[in-house]
Amino acid sequence: MDLSLVLTTFMLLTLAVLSTPILFPLLSDNLKSTPTIITNTVKTSFLISLIPMTIHIYSNSESLISLWEWKFIMNFKIPISLKMDFYSLTFFPIALFVSWSILQFATWYMASDPYITKFFTYLLFFLIAMLILILANNLFILFIGWEGVGIMSFLLISWWHGRAEANTAALQAVLYNRVGDIGLILCLAWLATTMNTWEIQQLPSPHQTPTLPLLGLILAATGKSAQFGLHPWLPAAMEGPTPVSALLHSSTMVVAGIFLLIRTHPLFSTNQTALTLCLCLGALSTLFAATCALTQNDIKKIIAFSTSSQLGLMMVTIGLNLPQLAFLHISTHAFFKAMLFLCSGSIIHNLNGEQDIRKMGGLQKMLPTTTACLTIGNLALMGTPFLAGFYSKDQIIENLNTSYLNTWALLLTLLATTFTAVYTIRMTVLVQTGFVRIPPLTPMNENNPAVTSPITRLALGSITAGFLITSYILPTKTPPMTMPLSIKVTALVVTALGIALALELSKLTQTLLLTKQTPLYNFSTSLGYFNPLSHRFNTTILLTGGQNIASHLIDLSWYKKFGPEGLATLQLMASKITTTLHSGLIKAYLSSFALSMFIILISTY
Amino acid sequence: MAAYLTHQQKVLRLYKKSLRHLESWCIHRDKYRYFACLLRDRFDKNKDMKDMVKATELLKAGEEEFWASQHPQPYVFPDSPGGTAYERYELYKIPEWCLDFWHPSEKAMYPDYFAKREQWKKLQRESWEREIKQLQEETPADGPRTEALPPARKEGHLPPMWWHHVTRPREQPM
Numbered sequence: 001m002d003l004s005l006v007l008t009t010f011m012l013l014t015l016a017v018l019s020t021p022i023l024f025p026l027l028s029d030n031l032k033s034t035p036t037i038i039t040n041t042v043k044t045s046f047l048i049s050l051i052p053m054t055i056h057i058y059s060n061s062e063s064l065i066s067l068w069e070w071k072f073i074m075n076f077k078i079p080i081s082l083k084m085d086f087y088s089l090t091f092f093p094i095a096l097f098v099s100w101s102i103l104q105f106a107t108w109y110m111a112s113d114p115y116i117t118k119f120f121t122y123l124l125f126f127l128i129a130m131l132i133l134i135l136a137n138n139l140f141i142l143f144i145g146w147e148g149v150g151i152m153s154f155l156l157i158s159w160w161h162g163r164a165e166a167n168t169a170a171l172q173a174v175l176y177n178r179v180g181d182i183g184l185i186l187c188l189a190w191l192a193t194t195m196n197t198w199e200i201q202q203l204p205s206p207h208q209t210p211t212l213p214l215l216g217l218i219l220a221a222t223g224k225s226a227q228f229g230l231h232p233w234l235p236a237a238m239e240g241p242t243p244v245s246a247l248l249h250s251s252t253m254v255v256a257g258i259f260l261l262i263r264t265h266p267l268f269s270t271n272q273t274a275l276t277l278c279l280c281l282g283a284l285s286t287l288f289a290a291t292c293a294l295t296q297n298d299i300k301k302i303i304a305f306s307t308s309s310q311l312g313l314m315m316v317t318i319g320l321n322l323p324q325l326a327f328l329h330i331s332t333h334a335f336f337k338a339m340l341f342l343c344s345g346s347i348i349h350n351l352n353g354e355q356d357i358r359k360m361g362g363l364q365k366m367l368p369t370t371t372a373c374l375t376i377g378n379l380a381l382m383g384t385p386f387l388a389g390f391y392s393k394d395q396i397i398e399n400l401n402t403s404y405l406n407t408w409a410l411l412l413t414l415l416a417t418t419f420t421a422v423y424t425i426r427m428t429v430l431v432q433t434g435f436v437r438i439p440p441l442t443p444m445n446e447n448n449p450a451v452t453s454p455i456t457r458l459a460l461g462s463i464t465a466g467f468l469i470t471s472y473i474l475p476t477k478t479p480p481m482t483m484p485l486s487i488k489v490t491a492l493v494v495t496a497l498g499i500a501l502a503l504e505l506s507k508l509t510q511t512l513l514l515t516k517q518t519p520l521y522n523f524s525t526s527l528g529y530f531n532p533l534s535h536r537f538n539t540t541i542l543l544t545g546g547q548n549i550a551s552h553l554i555d556l557s558w559y560k561k562f563g564p565e566g567l568a569t570l571q572l573m574a575s576k577i578t579t580t581l582h583s584g585l586i587k588a589y590l591s592s593f594a595l596s597m598f599i600i601l602i603s604t605y
Numbered sequence: 606m607a608a609y610l611t612h613q614q615k616v617l618r619l620y621k622k623s624l625r626h627l628e629s630w631c632i633h634r635d636k637y638r639y640f641a642c643l644l645r646d647r648f649d650k651n652k653d654m655k656d657m658v659k660a661t662e663l664l665k666a667g668e669e670e671f672w673a674s675q676h677p678q679p680y681v682f683p684d685s686p687g688g689t690a691y692e693r694y695e696l697y698k699i700p701e702w703c704l705d706f707w708h709p710s711e712k713a714m715y716p717d718y719f720a721k722r723e724q725w726k727k728l729q730r731e732s733w734e735r736e737i738k739q740l741q742e743e744t745p746a747d748g749p750r751t752e753a754l755p756p757a758r759k760e761g762h763l764p765p766m767w768w769h770h771v772t773r774p775r776e777q778p779m
Contacts (some may be wrong), residue, residue: 114697114778162695295627299690353683353690358632430632437634510633517674525677555670560664 001057004063007084010052014045014092022121038120039103046096056089057472064137076196083137087262087327091134094331097461098251098338099127101454105342108242108450109349119159119481120587123247126152129459130252139188139198146184149253150177156248157240169236176233178549180223186216200263206270214274217264225257225311228285232531234308238300242345245300250307250336250341258314258330262323269321271325276406279319283409286312288528290419298355299344302427306381309416317396320403324476329392332466336380336388339458343374346451350444357427362436366444369452371432373459378424380462382495391466397480397491402480414494422496429506612660616690619667622649629676729768736765
């Protein structure tokens with residue numbers, strides 16, 4: 001049996017099953033059950049996609065198909081080629097599992113929304129675009145998926161478009177992603193001119209690749225994966241409904257940038273500049289996001305900054321030349337981050353839209369399943385031994401510790417790991433424990449299976465995913481086998497330090513002392529002053545510069561600088577210099593004359 | 606309501622703002638209560654000041670202290686301006702005249718309402734002049750004092766702006 005054909009068939013069947021709710025929506029007259037139909041479709045697709053993944057695990061077969069070829073110009077053809085290798089075959093079931101759980105949750109969360117069918121259709125479009133991105137073997141097809149997820153992100157963030165902040169956030173997402181797209185298009189252009197193809201198989205060898213297209217790829221990843229510099233859109237994207245935040249901005253869309261770097265990894269492997277740039281950018285992003293998350297009070301923003309921090313960690317892994325480990329972190333991160341968002345969505349909906357952790361407390365008794373899964377997710381995020389996050393996060397930090405690379409990046413990453421523990425414990429303590437601070441008469445319950453079963457399913461995934469993936473998939477590069485004990489337990493030690501620090505700080509909030517505003521606190525609360533600086537300063541400079549160029553430049557240049565005023569300025573400068581020379585010091589002139597005559601006479605004598 | 610705030614209003618607004626920001630700082634309720642009592646005492650000490658100049662100076666100093674120690678992310682209720690759910694459902698609040706543009710097949714889904722709708726609209730057109738006349742008589746010369754609308758004064762008249770109130774959109778969608 002030709003296993004690669006089986007693989008291809010099942011993957012295409014998955015995609016086909018997913019597109020049925022779009023192509024055949026009117027088979028039934030009753031459109032009210034479309035959300036459940038879409039949820040069941042995604043569940044079916046997940047089950048179908050398990051088959052190719054199992055085949056790949058047991059027989060290590062991969063497949064590459066080329067559908068219709070777009071004969072663009074004479075010698076430049078763009079085939080629609082899809083690659084079913086380890087990355088796409090493993091990510092499909094994970095993405096579909098997470099999406100199924102989120103869609104099931106959304107049937108409860110968005111039940112009171114009149115346009116719920118449109119919402120689910122948008123999510124389905126997003127999922128299809130994401131899967132196209134994953135399957136793409138051709139950078140052109142990847143770009144189609146890339147733009148698709150960008151547009152769906154815009155539409156979904158501004159779901160409640162009556163709110164001004166939602167519209168601003170959606171515009172921010174689109175503009176920042178656009179800046180990143182410039183990098184991707186740069187790389188596409190370079191690749192088209194040098195190799196005359198956009199196939200990933202036909203990428204040039206790393207020794208022939210100049211640094212410029214690699215910088216373009218890194219810019220694309222910075223935009224899409226919210227690294228430092230193009231990051232403000234990710235916290236702002238929390239304006240969208242919680243299922244949107246869970247699906248797009250934690251598990252799937254934001255990892256598209258890192259996935260691009262994983263796919264084009266052969267280009268990077270010897271270019272030390274690009275790798276170091278990834279390492280340092282990732283380390284900076286992870287620390288910056290973790291610092292900002294320390295003082296946030298909105299639960300969704302805390303989780304958003306946590307996502308940003310983990311994306312920085314994935315970028316660090318790319319910088320360490322370990323794409324498979326980055327992919328492992330993407331997979332495990334999808335589980336627990338989606339679960340964290342779903343738990344927070346359950347809490348928010350039960351509290352009638354309250355998102356501030358200062359008005360939540362003692363929810364452990366009222367929402368036991370949700371808070372239990374929140375704890376599991378937080379422990380997985382911190383890298384608790386043998387939960388999902390441990391297998392990827394601990395390996396990354398071990399590799400970072402034992403490599404001969406940048407110590408600064410190492411220190412930043414360790415500090416960010418500590419901060420991760422701090423803000424996670426802070427969130428847990430303020431949301432779940434202590435006395436109740438919610439308004440009285442808040443009827444809350446989690447009796448709906450549409451809430452509890454996705455959350456528990458993802459909890460199961462958070463616990464077992466790391467173990468399962470690492471036991472079935474062999475690493476392509478040998479991980480560091482021997483290291484001193486202190487290096488081995490560094491991640492655990494810094495996390496434990498963070499937990500202890502957070503518990504001390506929470507005890508401090510309960511003592512009768514008013515908090516002082518220190519510069520570090522203000523830096524963290526105002527998100528590093530980055531937003532007003534870049535949004536206002538940059539744009540004012542550019543716009544006033546443009547205005548001056550458009551209105552003043554011609555007059556200024558021709559009539560002033562090259563005309564009378566320019567001549568006058570030059571003359572003035574010349575006359576000033578000569579005037580200072582004319583200082584009228586006769587004695588000095590005579591003495592310098594005498595000295596030079598003396599030197600000439602001596603030298604000719 | 607005149608265009609300026611009285612001293613009492615300013616002091617009370619300062620007190621409420623500072624209590625809300627104190628609540629943002631002191632997350633736990635017992636700690637908040639302790640500091641809220643201290644703040645109340647600080648306000649109560651100067652409550653009987655009769656000299657307006659000194660009172661205004663105290664208010665100014667209080668506002669400056671508030672500005673310096675305010676919380677950078679104050680707690681805002683979700684439905685208040687600046688909150689996370691503010692104007693979230695604005696896009697579903699369509700005016701009632703859109704109902705006139707529905708297709709007959711859509712109108713057939715709610716036959717009871719649309720059967721009587723023309724009569725209600727006729728009633729609204731007839732009573733509009735009387736409502737406006739009543740409002741013009743009852744409003745004082747320098748503008749209305751409050752946003753509350755008066756009830757109907759005569760037998761058989763309808764309250765002013767009743768159609769606007771009856772056909773207002775829901776706060777949250779179905």
